[in-house]
Amino acid sequence: MKITFNNLLNRKYVLERDIYQDVLDALSDFFDGATTSYRMFRQSDAVLHKALCNSQIQRVLVHQSEHVVSMVDTTNDVLRQVYKTVRNNKPVLLDAHSISSLRYHFPEFQFFKQCAYAFPALENGTVVGLLFISASDNQFPSEIIAQIKTMIDDYWPKAYELKTQIVQQYHARRRHFEMRSNEEVLLNVIGALVNLMDMRNHAAYSHQRNVSKLALRIGKQLECDHEQLMALKVGGLLHDIGTSLVPSEIINKTITLNDNELAQLRSHVPLGLGIVKDVEFCWPIKEIIEQHHERMNGSGYPHGLLSHQIILEARIIAVADVFDALISNRPFRERYSKTDAMNIILKDKGILFDTFCVDALKCLFDGDHTLLGLYPD
Numbered sequence: 001m002k003i004t005f006n007n008l009l010n011r012k013y014v015l016e017r018d019i020y021q022d023v024l025d026a027l028s029d030f031f032d033g034a035t036t037s038y039r040m041f042r043q044s045d046a047v048l049h050k051a052l053c054n055s056q057i058q059r060v061l062v063h064q065s066e067h068v069v070s071m072v073d074t075t076n077d078v079l080r081q082v083y084k085t086v087r088n089n090k091p092v093l094l095d096a097h098s099i100s101s102l103r104y105h106f107p108e109f110q111f112f113k114q115c116a117y118a119f120p121a122l123e124n125g126t127v128v129g130l131l132f133i134s135a136s137d138n139q140f141p142s143e144i145i146a147q148i149k150t151m152i153d154d155y156w157p158k159a160y161e162l163k164t165q166i167v168q169q170y171h172a173r174r175r176h177f178e179m180r181s182n183e184e185v186l187l188n189v190i191g192a193l194v195n196l197m198d199m200r201n202h203a204a205y206s207h208q209r210n211v212s213k214l215a216l217r218i219g220k221q222l223e224c225d226h227e228q229l230m231a232l233k234v235g236g237l238l239h240d241i242g243t244s245l246v247p248s249e250i251i252n253k254t255i256t257l258n259d260n261e262l263a264q265l266r267s268h269v270p271l272g273l274g275i276v277k278d279v280e281f282c283w284p285i286k287e288i289i290e291q292h293h294e295r296m297n298g299s300g301y302p303h304g305l306l307s308h309q310i311i312l313e314a315r316i317i318a319v320a321d322v323f324d325a326l327i328s329n330r331p332f333r334e335r336y337s338k339t340d341a342m343n344i345i346l347k348d349k350g351i352l353f354d355t356f357c358v359d360a361l362k363c364l365f366d367g368d369h370t371l372l373g374l375y376p377d
Contacts, residue, residue: 009155009158009159009162023159023163027119027131027133030147030151031133031144077101078094078098078101078102078105081098082094082118082130090152090156091117091118091119091120091148091152091156092117092118093115093116093117093148094115094116094117094118094132095114095115096114096115096138099112099113099114099115099116099134109132112132112134113134113135113136113137113138113139114135114138114139115134115135115138115139115140116132116133116134116135117132117133117148118130118131118132118133119131119132119133186234186281187233187234190234190237190238191237193238193241194208194209194237194238206328207240207324207325207328208236208237208238208239208240208241209236209237210320210324210374210375211236211239211240211317211320211321211324212232212233212234212235212236212237213236213374214236214320214323214324214361214371214374215232215233215235215236215313215316215317215320216229216232216233216236217364217371217372217374218232218316218319218320218357218360218361218364219232219313219316221360221361221363221364222316222356222357222360224312224316227282227283228312228313230283231283231284231285231288231313232313232316232317234281234283234285235283235284235285235288235289235292235313235314235317236317236320238272238276238285238288238289239272239288239289239292239317239321240268240272240321241272241275241276241289242267242268242269242270242271242272242273242274242275242289243268243271243272244275245268245271245275246264246265246267246268246271247264250264250265251265251331252331253331253332254331254332255332256332266293266301266302269289269290269293269301269302270302272289273286273289273290276289283313284311284313284314287311287313287314288311288313288314288317290302290303290314291305291310291311291314291318292314292317292318292321293318294309294310294314294318295318295351295352295353296310296315296350296351296352296353296354297351297352299352300352307354310354312354315353315354315357316354316357318353318354318357319345319353319354319357319358319361320361322345322353323341323342323345323361326340326341326344326345327341327375338365338369338375339369342361342362342365345358345361346358346362
């Protein structure tokens with residue numbers, strides 16, 4: 001859609017540069033056919049780079065790049081006056097005398113006619129450059145002059161006000177971001193990743209969310225410290241992240257898996273490690289992903305670790321993981337009742353599962369069969 005000063009005021013912007021580009025685009029379209037020359041004075045190359053990102057202005061500035069001046073010469077009376085005026089955020093109409101002075105001092109203006117406008121290039125409210133637009137004839141047509149006056153009086157201040165709001169909103173967001181802890185930011189990123197997994201397999205997402213919450217409850221029952229609880233929260237969400245790369249026909253198979261299919265299913269552990277291998281966690285998340293299928297007697301996978309080789313967080317996740325899996329429907333079986341699931345885990349206490357972790361779950365279960373509201377009856 002063609003950008004005009006009228007409709008750019010109704011657009012949604014996030015960054016200052018976005019409205020800057022639309023203002024340049026609107027200017028180029030507005031003067032299309034009425035001008036032959038654009039020139040930009042700038043205090044840094046960054047200002048020109050912004051202008052060159054704009055498809056319309058690029059056409060004229062790149063084509064005549066040898067005429068673009070690298071630094072503003074404030075010793076020139078005309079430029080000084082222009083800068084003084086545009087500091088109030090008002091474009092300036094230059095008369096024939098001003099144009100003549102610019103042509104005399106700057107070869108870049110030799111092609112200018114008797115009339116031109118100077119528009120401020122602003123950065124955080126500061127004038128950092130000037131965009132000069134020259135009439136194709138000695139004067140702008142009278143209807144263009146009238147439209148320019150309306151644009152300067154009505155739309156330009158509104159555009160500047162909108163630009164100021166965008167800058168303020170950006171800095172407010174930046175301050176909010178800087179005030180947030182790295183922990184909070186990481187949790188938000190992990191939440192987005194888990195939401196992406198939810199789109200592919202809602203059952204897997206629900207399982208990981210439940211494991212995270214149940215592991216937290218078990219950890220609190222065991223009086224784990226804050227860092228351990230954070231590990232359980234994040235590790236619970238990510239422990240099965242590798243399943244997102246396992247073929248869905250394996251995950252959803254309704255009969256017993258053969259050896260090859262079982263190996264593919266178990267590959268979710270190294271696949272999960274591969275997903276997070278370059279992420280620097282401050283908690284043992286990679287160990288949780290790697291060890292949550294290990295068992296106390298060494299019968300687990302992928303490494304057959306024994307009890308003393310498995311970190312506490314992975315032992316807790318293992319209990320929460322199995323309990324939630326047992327009470328959930330699976331393609332190959334109906335779900336168990338919560339009581340039956342609890343009894344299955346109790347039968348393997350000290351054999352497959354850590355004794356203290358199982359006792360903590362049993363204590364929670366005896367006090368509240370919903371496990372503090374996680375599994376309503």
